[in-house]
Amino acid sequence: MSVAGRAVRETFSGLPAAYWWLWTSTLVNRLGGFVVTFLAMYLTVERSFSASYAGLVAALYGLGGSVAAVIGGVLSDRIGRRATLLAASLATAASTAVLGLVTQPTAIAVTACGVGLASNASRPAVSAMMADLVAPEDQIRAHSLNYWAVNVGFGVSAAAAGLISAHGWVWLFLGDALTTLLCAMVVFVRVPETRPSEAGTGGTAPVIGLSQVCRDRPFMALVALTFLLGTIIQQAFTTLPVDMGRSGFGASDYGRVVALNGLLIVLLQIPLARWAGKRGTDAVLPLGALLLGWGFGLTAFAGTSGPAGPSGSVWLYALSVTVWTLGEIVYTPASAAAVAGLSPLPARGRYQGVHALAWAAASLVGPAAGGAAMDRFGAGVVWGACAVVGTAAAGGFWALTRRPV
Template structure:
């Protein structure tokens, strides 16, 4: 136990103060992660939407995420990561506050699109900030710290959201607005005058520094293929946020508070184990080996859902899914950051965010459609198989990267 604790301490050594502060901002923001985990349940239980309607609204969430990721990457390269992050946090506050007033299928779909677009402008800008404040040798651990903050917030947010939903689903929107406001204040206070380690001065386009090695992220063929596999991974993996909560409610009859606890458990597992895992593996295995194994492990976790051994089995499946997540997601950001040059970090991180965002357009609709027409067992079989196939895809393309 003493050795394990020492490894845990060592895994945080060398990380800059700015990396910790970015993680703090992310923790506060993601503690308000109450809307997305319960959006499907809110629409089916509170608004009486059909499963296809739920899937289409969640698809609008994905479309907004795609647009936000693309625009966020472009804005970051043009105006800098600070302005983009601060603007996104501030603008989401009123949107969360008015969202409960949109209760028809059409109006809620438009509202979710606008809300997600505004919120996800933050993502590529934040990824660029991590890359520019971190030491190059600590880049993966800096992203892991940031993800640890996300997941710590996610372990608190759904549990709190499940509690608030017991009173009124409106409160999950208000809670998200409060968290965004607090994150905006903390971010502005700590970063308004802070200089990044590798920040390039913003200049007119004609004065832009050219390294001779700049690539266009959207013409970089190996990186494009890599992002296609990232998208497939995300389409399968993020059933976690669309159909999996519905599965818990429909098949196991779990209440919002119970669903919030199991989703919060996933965040807790990642907080406890991710930095230990990354620190233990980074010098022993290649990124390619880790990502292949992690993707396959994620597939196994979804296959497990077709074996009904009660609530403890669901927690075990979630634990294994978390192991897969910890072995894949941090390295995707690392690959994207290292593939870019200083002039193109926003575009590369935005493109990688775009791959995840694009998955959320079709994934919720296809998942809810499969569950509604063929049943959850078929859905989990397809999901696990897609992840297994994606692990072979990573094995091929990562050789070229």
């Protein structure tokens, strides 16, 4: 067998069939993830609402997702991962279809919050299910493959959404709802319940409440570090385009640069999954934090136009995106795997829910903090702060993974 063939086999083999059906449901769901990406454009172009109203709706969607992170985690431990995933998928399909039909501003805002609540409630269930199904030594690889499916689905759905919207915006909402139903069907037919009490292991384990989860110091340290890195990642979609615009670049330049992120994830996630899986979270987490922090830090040099003018530094923007994307590729799955390793069997859903809450909180705080810092101190300070935070997070992960047992 060739070296390439052996690498492919090592990457994809050894994972249980139930995991691959769960992976398939994720891919199907993301292939139809039209609405979130194009919601702002739908509200401003099709419905003629203001940009501020579109921002409010997006914030309400994020608020629903933040609440759902904890609710979904608790339900995953109480009623089961499969039941939570099915209920969340059905609720997401129904609320997404309604969102495409309502026209009143208040109804749209409330429904968008409901969509965020329903769609994000499934995430802790999926992560807990993967932790139940996959052996500890394969956690990074399993989460990497799942993250790859998410990004492939996102790329395809973003491309298809433009074609579908030409036939009417309502079809975006109905198509999204249909793929979510297909996701639920795959789970219903092929994915078993994996909660320990129902899977035949650990049924007598004591219940662990959220207060106990929050008193788990190593885990909460991981959550805090995740929040810090999440605020850095948010700069890619908020302060980065502003910085490029102020440096003389247009929307097409930003589009090409940020498209590198998705392209690199699709091309490199699977090869790097095998590499990261062999090294474990104690090596991968600090490395990912450094690449994220210093990748965004490089943007400070890209924003300074040289003698060639603005176009002469677009490659530095591309370089910075490449570096922090490598960090995202290795860090994100390793972070989820670390949560699986820290969480006890009866509380895996709760642990994944609190961890997901860190990402949701970062999506709310990161854009506001980055924008305010850019206006007050300038872009150089923002990108320098990203490098400092990434370095500090790397040190935190290094200390966390080497703590005495």
